[in-house]
Amino acid sequence: MGISAEESSRFAALLDSQAERLVERWTEVVAASLRGRMTEAELRQQVRELHRALGAALGNGQFDLAAEAAGGLRATLAEMSRRRAQQGFTATETAVSVFSLKEALVDVLDIASGDKEALADYVAASRVVDELGLFTFERYARSREELIADQAEQLLELSTPVVKLWEGVVAIPLVGTLDSARAQVVMERLLQTLVETGSPYAIIDITGVPAVDTQVAQHILKTVVAARLMGAECIVxxxxxxxxxxxxxxxxxxxxIATKATLADALRHALRMIEKSRRSNGTGVAGTARGA
Structure with a gap:
């Protein structure tokens, strides 16, 4: 899909000599496709950056997007794709911002006159633009996948809060289906909280879990075993x-493993065990269980 060194040189010269005209027209075409979802100033700056990066890549001899000389152009396209993915633009809207250069080139090159050299330059430029568009599409897809993965991880963390109910007692209320990925997050967050608080008891509340099958039970049991290795007992x-x-x-x-019908029952059980332990150690605190 590449072009010759001579074609690269002519394309670079065209971008340089018709810079303002190309940027202006390129911006207009992209703005029409985005339907006002970006400010004109922001869009114009983005187009200028693409124009400048493309000119630099073309001015280093025969154009090759994978070459080191095109590193700046790749970085510019990747950054644009990442921003567009974060802003909620579609892959098509993002790629069109590159493909629109073709329409801008039509206005600069007098193709309608039948000039063979102008037509050849346009065909060569189109091959470059097509390659840039495909690269942009791929980078957008990758950025979108990373964004979705990050959001999924954040949702997992938000859906598995660990709260301190009492001195020495933490709880993790589970809501929804407990699959392998979420079970891993549950275990990590619970163990981290046990380390931070030094709590000897943890309550795993499954009131919000719609159904318990063998897989869910295995996840719970693994979490209990992991907590015991940290020196804490779990109550389900x-x-x-x-x-x-x-x-x-x-x-x-x-x-x-101690099991209770409600979270309140589990908390009372944990407090009784804490008070029993303190009394056996001669450090009982009167009224601890009653305070629950």
Whole structure:
């Protein structure tokens, strides 16, 4: 898809000699496709940056987008794609900002006159623009995927808050389906909170989990084991009658893990265990359980 050194030189000379005219027309075409979603000043600056980067890449001999000499052009296109993805533009709207250069070139090159050299220059320039457009499309897709992945990770973190209920007691209320990815986040956040607070008890509340199957139970059990390795005991709360029946039917064993019907019951249990531990150590605090 490349062009010769001579074609690159002529294209670079055209961009330089017709700079203002090309930037003006290029900006107009892109603005029409974006329907006012960017300010004219911002769009014009973006087009100028593309124009300048393209001219620099063409002025270094035979054009090759993968070459080191085109590094600035690649960076400019990648940054534009990233910004457009963040701003909510579509892949088509982003790529059109590059392809619109063709229409601007038509106004500069007198193709209608039938001049063979002008037509040849336009064909060569079109090959370059097509390559830039495809590169932009690919970078946009990559930026969009990264953005979606980041947003998904943020949602996972927001959907798994760890809260301190009492001195020595933290809780993590789960809402929705607990898949492998979310279970990993749950475990990491819970263990990190246990380290930060030094809490000996953690409550895993599954009141908001619509159903408990073998996979969900395994995720919970792994989290409990990991917490025990950190020196903390877990209490599972939110065991509704329907979930209890499902657990029995599936033959799932929670072993010696304490389970409670509600979060309040789990908190009372944790406080009783804390007070019992303090009394056995001779440091009992009267009224701790009653304070719950």
């Amino acid at each position: 709360s939110g065991i509704r009658p329907q979930i209890a029946q499902t657990i029995v039917a599936l033959g799932i064993e929670f072993g010696d």
